[in-house]
Amino acid sequence: MNKDLYENDKGLWPYFVEQNELRKEVIKENCLPNAIRFVAGVDVAYNEGEQRMIGGIVVLQKDTLEVVEESYHEMDITFPYVPGLFSFREVPPIVQAYHDLKIKPDVIVCDGHGIAHPKGVGMATHLGVKLDVPTIGCAKKRLVGVWAKEELEARRGSAVPLYSEEKIVGNVLRT
């Protein structure tokens, strides 16, 4: 999978277009059921040499955090890592893994941003729209937005709102 092949010219244009389509279907309101029974976490691992990747989803019982099911799906890497278009790289294998699940989670925690994205369509958002399942974007680094660093305390658990374009798009949490 050649990165330049996409980077050059307008190779990425169609994806930005699709991103705009997805944006129309985003639901920002809290649609979680009154009783959350299962939560899931997803991630993707890579084998650059083999140009293969494997997406995984693990479902746990919400109250006990006991793992009740897991599903994985391996496939060829077909999209480069491009900040802003990250979802097009990791969503495919996760969607496949999700469909093999017998126990569907009420919410999915993702390893990447949700609406804290230039267009409001990060990986978690993209996945949520694609599966029509509530998702939570949980990234380890900033993509967009600003926050009051002076107000973020040194103790673990401290959190302050993340702002992007005048709006709160998430929280910055000290782990």
Next chain:
DNA sequence: GCGACAG
């Protein structure tokens, strides 16, 4: 033109 830039 120069930095920023999820995983």
Next chain:
DNA sequence: ATCTTGTCGC
């Protein structure tokens, strides 16, 4: 993300 090397602490 992945790899590799070195150090730290339990």
